[in-house]
Amino acid sequence: MALPNNAQQQLENLYEEMRPRSLYPLWEVLASLVTPKPNAATRSAKWQFAEVRDYLMRAGDLISAHDAERRVLILENPGLPGTSAITTSLYAGLQLILPGEVAPSHRHTQSALRFIVEGEGAYTAVDGERTIMREGDFVITPTWTWHDHGNDSSKPMVWLDGLDIPMVAMFNAGFAENGAEDEQAVTAPEGTSDAKYASGLLPVDWKPTRQTSPIFNYPYARTREALAGLAKAGPPDACHGYKLRYVNPANGGAPMATMGTFMQLLPKGFAGAPYRSTDGTVFSVVDGEGESTIGGKTFRWKKRDHFVVPSWAKVVHKAASEAVLFSFSDRPVQERLDLWREQR
Numbered sequence: 411m412a413l414p415n416n417a418q419q420q421l422e423n424l425y426e427e428m429r430p431r432s433l434y435p436l437w438e439v440l441a442s443l444v445t446p447k448p449n450a451a452t453r454s455a456k457w458q459f460a461e462v463r464d465y466l467m468r469a470g471d472l473i474s475a476h477d478a479e480r481r482v483l484i485l486e487n488p489g490l491p492g493t494s495a496i497t498t499s500l501y502a503g504l505q506l507i508l509p510g511e512v513a514p515s516h517r518h519t520q521s522a523l524r525f526i527v528e529g530e531g532a533y534t535a536v537d538g539e540r541t542i543m544r545e546g547d548f549v550i551t552p553t554w555t556w557h558d559h560g561n562d563s564s565k566p567m568v569w570l571d572g573l574d575i576p577m578v579a580m581f582n583a584g585f586a587e588n589g590a591e592d593e594q595a596v597t598a599p600e601g602t603s604d605a606k607y608a609s610g611l612l613p614v615d616w617k618p619t620r621q622t623s624p625i626f627n628y629p630y631a632r633t634r635e636a637l638a639g640l641a642k643a644g645p646p647d648a649c650h651g652y653k654l655r656y657v658n659p660a661n662g663g664a665p666m667a668t669m670g671t672f673m674q675l676l677p678k679g680f681a682g683a684p685y686r687s688t689d690g691t692v693f694s695v696v697d698g699e700g701e702s703t704i705g706g707k708t709f710r711w712k713k714r715d716h717f718v719v720p721s722w723a724k725v726v727h728k729a730a731s732e733a734v735l736f737s738f739s740d741r742p743v744q745e746r747l748d749l750w751r752e753q754r
């Protein structure tokens with residue numbers, strides 16, 4: 411807006427006078443605060459597994475999981491440097507545990523998901539129960555629960571950590587503490603949570619005490635079987651192929667209050683229709699090869715690669731061979747807040 415010179419000068423003087431009193435004119439910043447569409451600096455990006463693995467192994471030569479507390483390489487969004495965030499609400503990293511190592515017990519208010527990328531046989535312990543992890547398994551660490559990891563197998567294990575760190579930081583609701591012992595006492599046999607909660611049955615008098623799913627490990631074998639069954643049952647969705655969401659059996663919602671998790675099967679030769687949604691999404695390639703065009707930029711991917719689709723960026727998935735993609739996003743939060751949108 412054009413103002414007479416003296417009026418503009420008087421406004422500048424007014425701003426100057428107000429600034430020490432922590433007062434600012436909204437009309438100068440309104441357009442950048444309330445935008446016609448999402449406009450965060452988040453960019454699309456891909457991390458090739460062979461490269462990340464090499465850096466992880468080199469870090470493994472230099473620092474133990476114990477000394478690092480968690481030996482993780484953060485997948486930081488190139489548009490959000492210095493934030494340790496992969497989207498404005500989510501954190502992602504690839505964690506390495508070598509044979510014989512223990513990542514010591516701690517707890518925090520941030521919720522975590524583990525998605526197993528390579529290896530088999532390491533365990534995660536949460537609240538006295540251990541689960542042995544295999545490739546493609548999705549394992550939950552609920553908010554404020556003690557957890558430690560160990561690798562009793564003979565091979566390195568790598569998994570994707572997904573956490574709601576930026577979201578918790580936004581609320582300034584972060585708490586964390588270290589356990590007295592590296593490894594927590596095991597008080598329940600392996601498979602307890604699976605037996606109690608993961609068969610379409612629940613203990614008769616059980617009442618949930620939190621929004622997080624009581625299922626500890628959603629094993630890949632079962633997820634893959636469900637996808638295969640779905641693929642036999644009918645045609646794929648034009649945008650997603652065959653896509654399932656992981657579910658909390660206690661309430662039908664997402665497994666965690668802050669993060670939704672998904673697994674999709676793209677048949678060989680699948681060429682998806684364009685899709686976008688407001689939940690910036692992190693993908694882990696479980697199997698197969700293909701490419702995703704995100705906001706006009708094409709990323710070729712194969713097994714164990716990772717990539718991120720920013721909020722409202724148009725994405726088109728194509729599969730050269732049958733492909734399986736795991737993904738997670740903040741969709742349950744946006745849905746709860748009546749913010750989530752999609753466009754096909």
Ligand SMILES: [Fe+2]
Pocket residue numbers: 516517518522557
């Ligand atoms: Fe942790």
